Amino acid sequence: MNSFDYKKEITVDSAIKAVSADYKAMFLAGGTNIIDLWKYNLAHPEKLIDINDIAALSIIEQLDNDGIRLGALVKNAATAYDPLVEKHYPLLSKAILAGASAQIRNMATNGGNLLQRTRCYYFYDPDVPCSKRMPGSGCPAIKGRNRIHAVLGASEHCIAVFPSDMCVALAALEAVVNVVGPEGERNIPFSDFHRLPGHTPDLDNNLQQGEIVTSIDLPPGKFSKHYAYLKLRDRHSYAFALVSVAAAFEMEGSTISKARIALGGVAHKPWRVPEAEELLKGRKTTVENFALAADRILSGAIGRGDNDFKIPLAKRAIIRACEMALEPEMQIPGAGPSL
Template sequence: MNRFSYIRAENVVGAVSTARKNPQAQFIGGGTNLLDLMKENVARPSHLVDITRLPLRHIEETSQGGLRIGALVTNSAVAYNAQVELRYPLLAKAILAGASPQLRNMATTGGNLLQRTRCYYFYDTGTPCNKREPGAGCGAMGGFNRIHAILGTSDQCIATHPSDMCVALAALAAVIRVTGKEGERSIPFSEFHRLPGDTPHLDTNLQPGELITAVELPREGFATHHAYLKVRDRASYAFALVSVAAALELNEGRVQEVRLALGGVAHKPWRDTEAEALLRGKPATLENFQAVAEAIVQGAKGFGHNHFKIELAKRTVVRALAQAAGMEQPS
């Protein structure tokens, strides 16, 4: 682990100012991912800016009728919050599908958004990785890539985003509130994370020194018809091979509104609004669900060991939609 200085921020403005003055600084809250990266010598911050004393631990209603979740609210606190369980059960279920109780008790909402990939080659400093060292190459493309991406990849990177929480937030169309040198701004969730392109080392569209302060959920939480389905190698404490957050609004068996987000398949939570549109106004049938699933993976590409994810993603989408619609599960 490299040497670094430690500073405890007393307010949001001070935290942002400190980070801006030190380009290699990083904010630390729960530290459940950052400390691992530092131990493996993957992350080498020059300064750690402790934000745990900032007033960002509240869950409160917004003026638009949604919920505002402070960046320092723990994953456990979100999942077991009465309003989240009642109005946004999709989010609660996604959070509880991830990590372990001990990690969820420490991990923060803001930190979850900023999780780095769990690619083996990213964590192994003895192998090439464009995310860790731009221009070094991608060891996963010609290596063991069973857990890697099938959508939105580039010739620079095929890593996946690891978060369960973020898949639900993508389906719910959340908004991220951040503060930086220009003051506060809002980022639609779909624009927060990046695909790898030729800059795979950049995971988000945050500007240097910007601090996440909250996540805002819209009024509509799809509490009646929703499902979070996570396919993984073991029943708990494992990252998704494929996960699907499905949310439906039904009227007499027809789909009035649909949201679909996939995890474990891309560099960011994957949402295809064109594929969603194929289902809008149609009867909620397995045949129509299958058509949407086919559309979502139309541009998918496997890299050897992860070819199976293409078919797995289709089946998981169909099953999640059927579960959300309250239908008998397909075999």
């Protein structure tokens, strides 16, 4: 039995003060990940600060620049089905609906989705070392069972992958994460929000103590006509991606004028290589060009044995997702070219 204090806060400022004053305090929103971590003895909060009644974090609104702002407390399901998101950012809607289960999407929040931790089985096993759980203790996945693990951006300290589907789309859409903390407000480009493992795999993101995610901004340039989210997994529902791809294009006839491609299931954070997107700019939508981009994205990929298959699988997935983006109706289950 874990004893803890519980307090509900109704303003961002009071919530920040409550957590800043106690490093063992944690924010509580949807709770879908923190409860898992708590059950497995991976999180040990002595105080929970319930932020669900902070109304300012529970809205979706259009911005003056024609983008939209997603409140951090808006549920994943509500975000996916919001008319503004469905109309202008269908890639994000598709990605969210590919994740977890309907029940979890009805509870999980946008801010919590960004902050979830890896589902690596060594991380969840207290009887084995894990540098993400115990810094410096090693990564048994490197020489162990690593079928679900990273092939890009890993280090000798950790080869875990980040599990979110929503964040893959947010990376492709170049979202901005808005946070507030004891030192004031920050606006973090999505590419800078999550971290690669390096020597500190226990740090998943660049939030500081006491900071809270308030919202996520999606810029204009919405890729609403040519987009695809492809998730390859062991079963059709309620499974994490072995490889996932968010692909989106702006087109001038049959020529690509702008491209966005982000991968999930392959790295410690959503994986995006802007140089590969620039390579597609001004090119025709051919399999050969998509393959060139895929090779650039996967440059430096390293398998560790069980996960070697992810590298050729990711290349085929990138090509397929790019083809699907040309005709979004191909995303109907069972449609589209085979891998």
